[in-house]
Amino acid sequence: MRPRISRKAFAVLAVVVCLALAGFASYYASRSPDGLNRVAQDHGFDKQQKDHAAGDSPLAGYNAKGVDDKRLSGGLAGVAGVVVVLAFASGLTYVVRRKRDDEPQD
């Protein structure tokens, strides 16, 4: 139970794995409805679904708008998502930790 790679190497490896999964492997994911969508179809309440307010967003449905090649379009959307989530969560963590330094009583 001791570290075998440096923290920096771990972080780089983790980011590479995330980019590979979202940017490449995602093309091979199942396109069948997920559990909830399947149940909604079987019970007929899928018809209640309303159009998504962000349905015209450039990344809606995990496809980069304007990119015709399916593999590239999905891959780009996945990579963009990883970058955004990484930045968003890291930024939030930074703020949470800084706030804590300011208010040591909690």
Add this chain to the structure above:
Amino acid sequence: MHIPDGFINAPTSVATAVVAAAGVALALRKAGRELDEKTAPMAGLVAAFIFAVQMLNFPVGAGTSGHLLGGSLAAVLVGPWTAVLCMSVVLITQSLLFADGGITALGSNITLMGIVTVVVGFAVFKTVVRLMPSSARSVAVGAFLAALVSVPAAAAAFVGLYEVGGTADIPLESLVAAMVGWHVLIGIGEAIITGLTVSSVLAVRPDLVHGARGLLTKGPLELRSGLSAQARS
């Protein structure tokens, strides 16, 4: 399990938004103590990993798929409060940028996938780790079982929510059977992914696994002390 707009009525959506906001606000106050200088970068990495793996729907039979939810995985790797934040970041990004999960359903989705899975998963994990001998294997087994239980738990919570505020009249028993049935299968996939991921991190950087903190100070686990695995940290 991303709920789209239109499945849950407005008053119930407002109620779950309040629950989600309260949960996230509490997590913002408490997460700081889970993260030190060394483990803080884990939060971003865990959120990014969950986003990536959520794209990888796996077939569970009969034309149905499932994907990782990730609440248990996050709770074991970074602690439950930080896990709520990681899950919320993923769900907000998916809804606003990828149109996955309704915007009016964001509160419901954060409540089910960001809070219920974390609370149930972490409770199962703690129980298993307490009952088993203190070892890396117990942490991996605990993570596996936490994930296994957390997915049908979230599905059952969805049914509860749907009973209160669903926009269609669906008989309770058949909805429970269908939701829990499919999500027991999806939970097996969740458990495998969670167990493998936690084991992998334990193998290379056990000190970065929140759920394994108690292990590192104990002597008998120094199995590789003779090897030249001295990593700089």
